[in-house]
Amino acid sequence: MTFDYDLFVIGGGSGGVRAARVAAGLGAKVALAEDSRMGGTCVIRGCVPKKLMVFASEYAPMAEDAAAYGWDISLGAFHWPNFQRKLSAELDRLEGVYNGLLDKSGVTVFAQRATLSDPHSVRLADGTIKSAKHILIATGGRPVRPDVKGAEYGIVSDDIFNLPQLPKSILIVGGGYIACEFACILNGLGVEVTQYYRGAQILRGFDDEARGLICDQMRANGISIHMGTDVIGIEKTDTGLRVEATNGETQSFDQVFFATGRRPNTDGLGLDALGVELGRGGEIVVDHFSQTAVPSIYAIGDVTNRVNLTPVAIREAMAFVATVFEGKKTPVDHDLIPSAVFTQPEFGTVGLSEEEARAAGPIEVYATSFKPMQSSFAGRSDRVMMKLVVCAETRRVLGCHIVAPQAGEMIQLAGIAVKMGSTKEDFDRVCAVHPTMSEELVTLKTPARVA
Structure with a gap:
């Protein structure tokens, strides 16, 4: 059977782009579809902009520290619009780099949504059908809001970089690494931060002694952390967002930020009809070689909900290419990941x-x-x-x-x-x-x- 492509990748994040361009470099005819910005969560609305915000938030104590070391300097106020403009320009530059890498590799790019039509075909948003010997799903994940009254008034991590202005006060709901990172970032930028977490200690799953020290330091830095506390409901008022909590308190904030989990982007891809198995959280179930129950369809990255880290998605991409296009059966190594x-x-x-x-x-x-x-x-x-x-x-x-x-x-x-x-x-x-x-x-x- 003749196919339009040897490989069709759905998703233009770090894993999908790496698989596409490396496979193309080995001589495969490759296409990739992405309905949003090239670079995916990490580059556009995750690791990269977050780390730049981390850098920005760390300058606040520098003037005081410098004084202790003999320097006579002062630090003015943080100007969010100035930082935001520079951040936007940097993300545009990085997106251009990703597009350039695909172009130089000879990958055909479709800037539109793609869904599966059959085990060897995808349907583009414009109705076009493209066939491929192998299909790789790398659609990543997305933040989700909890099922509480008024949740629509809150923001999620995708929204934080596009705020027209920083709030004076914010409630961050969640105790995972995204919640804790942004609590520290916003606190460092001068926002009054309160954090609710329904568990007994933040950063569940990490070393107890380490997370205890981090929690103590976050509190010492001015973050108000409430354990065993969750949101019952949110009401929008003329002065902000009125939040009712499970600890019996009611408090108003300028903004509420939900960092309460993520979900794989598998909705509407047509996976069920083809027999691709999904897990309880909507993740694509794959074997050690990232292959689904349908032999021609593979999946890598956050959409599989194995280890949701950008470098892991890239290593999964490389293992996929070695297995499928180099004839070297290469299982993904998820052991001892720093x-x-x-x-x-x-x-x-x-x-x-x-x-x-x-x-x-x-x-x-x-x-x-x-x-x-x-x-x-x-x-x-x-x-x-x-x-x-x-x-x-x-x-x-x-x-x-x-x-x-x-x-x-x-x-x-x-x-x-x-x-x-x-x-x-x-x-x-x-x-x-x-x-x-x-x-x-x-x-x-x-x-x-x-x-």
Whole structure:
């Protein structure tokens, strides 16, 4: 059978674009359809603009710190429209880079929605049918609002970058990394931030000691965090949004930001009719090679709800291309993935939390918490944490957790050692770089806990 394309990719995010251009580079005839902006969540409304907002939010304490170091400087007010214009220009530039990469690779791009027609065909929004030997779904996910009265008055993460002005006060609902990151960002930009989370502690699923320290520091920085609290309903008034909470309080805010979860973008793609299996959350069910129950259809990235991180989607794309177009059956490796949470303080983590490791067998925990030199000299009370979770039997480092400025940069490098299976003694053999915060990772000699 003759097809229009060897590969048709639905979705122009990081994973879809990588798969399309690498497959095209191997000689495949490739097309890609994207009904929004090229670059997807990460580039347009996720990682990139969020990190630029993180940078912007970190300047507030610099003048005071500089004074402690002998500098006579002052910092004016943050001007949201100026930052927003620069941000918009940068996102336009990055979108152009993505389009350029596809063009140079010879990928045919359709700037419209595509749905599945049959196992080898897609239907474009203009009614055109295109056939392909292989179809790759990389449509990502989207933020969802909770089912509460007045939820339509709140915003989600997609909206935050397009606000005409920053609110004076905001309620952030949720306790995951998106909620906590934006709580820190907006607090740093001068917004009065309140955070509701229905659980007992923020950042569920991460190391308990690390998330406890982050919560303490967020509160010390002025964020009002309420655990065991959720929204019952929202009422729009002349002065803002009146929020009724499960803790019995009623309070008004200029804005409410829901960071209460995301859902895979599978609605209306025509998957059910073709026999593509979906999970309870609407995610596409795939095997270790990202293949669905329909042999010609594959899926990668957040739409599969495996590990929802941009670098993971890219690695899944590369494994897909190796499997399908290079004849090298390549399963996706989701083990020991380093990640960072861009709160203030920042959090870098790889491997098992102390709690997960303890449940798996005997462990030793090497940990320290201290005031870093730079902020301590400036008179701030900030604390950092370094932790290694070690298997008592094999001596392998099962997890590394860092709460500190630039923790994301540190965990990328520590992740190499953990992925290689390094032991505690391997860490000990490395000479310390002094004076640095990260030297603590190779100078921890006595276990803080044995379990």
